[in-house]
Amino acid sequence: MEPSLPYQILTNAELAPWIMEMVEAADCRVHLWNEKGPNDAALLDSADGFFVYGHPIIDGAVIDTMPNLRVISNQGVGIDHIDLEDAKARGIPVGNTPGFVDGATADMTFALLLAAARNIVRGDHFARGPDFTHYDANILHGQEVYGATLGIVGMGGVGRQVARRASGFDMKVLYHNRNQIPEIAAELGATYATLTDLLAQSDFVALNMPMKPETRHMIGREELALMKPTAILINAARGGVVDHDALTEALQNGAIWAAALDVTEPEPLPRDHPLLRMDNVVIAPHLGSATRKTRIGMVERTIENLLAGLNGQPLPSAVA
Numbered sequence: 374m375e376p377s378l379p380y381q382i383l384t385n386a387e388l389a390p391w392i393m394e395m396v397e398a399a400d401c402r403v404h405l406w407n408e409k410g411p412n413d414a415a416l417l418d419s420a421d422g423f424f425v426y427g428h429p430i431i432d433g434a435v436i437d438t439m440p441n442l443r444v445i446s447n448q449g450v451g452i453d454h455i456d457l458e459d460a461k462a463r464g465i466p467v468g469n470t471p472g473f474v475d476g477a478t479a480d481m482t483f484a485l486l487l488a489a490a491r492n493i494v495r496g497d498h499f500a501r502g503p504d505f506t507h508y509d510a511n512i513l514h515g516q517e518v519y520g521a522t523l524g525i526v527g528m529g530g531v532g533r534q535v536a537r538r539a540s541g542f543d544m545k546v547l548y549h550n551r552n553q554i555p556e557i558a559a560e561l562g563a564t565y566a567t568l569t570d571l572l573a574q575s576d577f578v579a580l581n582m583p584m585k586p587e588t589r590h591m592i593g594r595e596e597l598a599l600m601k602p603t604a605i606l607i608n609a610a611r612g613g614v615v616d617h618d619a620l621t622e623a624l625q626n627g628a629i630w631a632a633a634l635d636v637t638e639p640e641p642l643p644r645d646h647p648l649l650r651m652d653n654v655v656i657a658p659h660l661g662s663a664t665r666k667t668r669i670g671m672v673e674r675t676i677e678n679l680l681a682g683l684n685g686q687p688l689p690s691a692v693a
Contacts, residue, residue: 444682468678524575527582
C-alpha cells in the first residue's frame with residue numbers, strides 16, 4: 374500500500390527553518406523523534422520515512438518501533454550510526470549524500486592544516502591579548518607547508534580533493550587506502566604507501582577515511598609513535614578513528630607537534646578534557662560540510678532519497 378499524502382517523516386533533531394521549508398515543500402510533514410524516548414506510539418506507527426540528522430543510533434530495535442517505515446535518509450555521508458544490516462534485513466532502504474561534501478570537507482581539512490601549521494588560532498589569541506604591544510619576529514614560528522609531505526589516509530572523494538589542493542602548495546603526496554588505486558599516480562601525482570611508511574615520512578597526516586569497525590582507533594599509540602616530532606595530525610573524518618587518550622599523550626610528550634580536529638570522540642568533548650586546554654591543538658565543532666551551498670545540496674539529496682523510498686523507487690544515493 375502506498376503511503377498517503379502528506380508523508381509522515383520523523384527526524385531526530387530540530388531542523389533549521391530553511392530545511393523544514395524544503396522538506397514540507399515535498400509534501401512531507403515532519404515530527405520530532407526522541408532518541409532517548411518515550412515517543413508516542415501513534416507517531417511511530419504513522420512514520421513513513423526517517424530524516425536522519427546528526428548521528429543518532431538507528432538499529433533494528435529502533436526500526437522495529439516503526440512498523441510502516443519505508444526509507445531511512447541520512448543527511449551526510451557517514452552512516453556508521455545506522456545499522457545497515459538491520460535495515461536490509463527489514464527491507465528498509467538507506468540513503469546518504471555522497472559527493473556533495475567532498476569539496477567543502479577538503480577545504481576544511483586544508484584550513485585545519487594551515488591553522489595548525491602557522492599558529493593561526495594561537496596567533497589570533499595573542500594578537501587580541503594585552504601582551505601584544507610590539508612586533509616580535511621571534512615568536513610563534515610554525516611549520517612550513519609549501520613543499521612539505523602530506524600523507525592522506527583514505528583516498529575517497531574527500532581525499533582526492535585534498536590531494537588536489539596540496540598540489541597548489543607543491544606538496545609531495547602519499548596516500549594509504551584499503552586498496553591501491555592505479556590511476557591515482559597519474560591523476561593526482563600521489564604515491565601509495567603502507568600506513569607505517571606514510572606516518573613515518575609525512576609532515577602532515579590527513580585522516581579522511583570512513584568510520585568502520587576496522588578503522589576505529591586506526592591511529593593509536595603505535596601509529597602516533599611512528600610520526601615525526603614536527604608532524605601535524607589533521608582529522609576531518611570521524612572522531613573514533615583516533616584514540617584520543619593516545620593523542621593526548623603524544624601531544625603532551627612531544628611525540629607530534631600539533632593536531633587539528635574537526636571531529637572528536639565523544640562529540641563534543643567533555644568540557645574538562647585535556648585536549649581543550651592545549652595550545653598545540655586546533656578544534657572545530659564539526660564544520661567539514663558547513664557551507665551554505667553544500668548543505669543545500671545535502672538536504673536536496675536527502676529529500677530525493679526520501680521520496681524515492683516512499684514511492685518504492687531506487688534511491689539516488691543508496692547505501693543499503
